[in-house]
Amino acid sequence: MILYVLGQFHVINFWSTNDVYVFNKKTEAGYKVYQKYDCRNCHVLYGEGDFAGPDMDGEGTRRTREWLVQYMDNPRKLVPNTRHDGKFATDFSEISESDKSKLLDLMLSLKSLPGSPNYPKPPQ
Numbered sequence: 001m002i003l004y005v006l007g008q009f010h011v012i013n014f015w016s017t018n019d020v021y022v023f024n025k026k027t028e029a030g031y032k033v034y035q036k037y038d039c040r041n042c043h044v045l046y047g048e049g050d051f052a053g054p055d056m057d058g059e060g061t062r063r064t065r066e067w068l069v070q071y072m073d074n075p076r077k078l079v080p081n082t083r084h085d086g087k088f089a090t091d092f093s094e095i096s097e098s099d100k101s102k103l104l105d106l107m108l109s110l111k112s113l114p115g116s117p118n119y120p121k122p123p124q
Helices: 002-008 025-036 065-073 097-109
Strands: 012-014 019-022 110-112
Touching (some): 065 097
16 A cells, blocks of 8 residues: 555556666665766666666565675676676776766666565575
8 A cells, every 4th residue: 555655656667567666866876876987878767778788677585785886896706707897887986986886776766566676586
């Protein structure tokens, strides 16, 4: 019931894919950083962008803040074959701590519900 009410006031939005997006000043600031660094050239967000990299929709359900912070500190340590190596995509070293924090707020706001293609799959 609470989610329905929040949806009516456009605080959150449910897309047909069972993804949940929280819209507020923090996520808006994070989206501006996402745009500033052209992340959509490799990632899908809000159902738009390129599929060269992982889909960001549902990222806040798949990952923890701690994991994302560690990834931004050293992407190759957590994902050895990542394209966030400074050649293809940023290794985050040129992104300010303030902008990283804004991106984290955005990523953690991207939730998915069971039935979404972005919902975490159990380990095989």
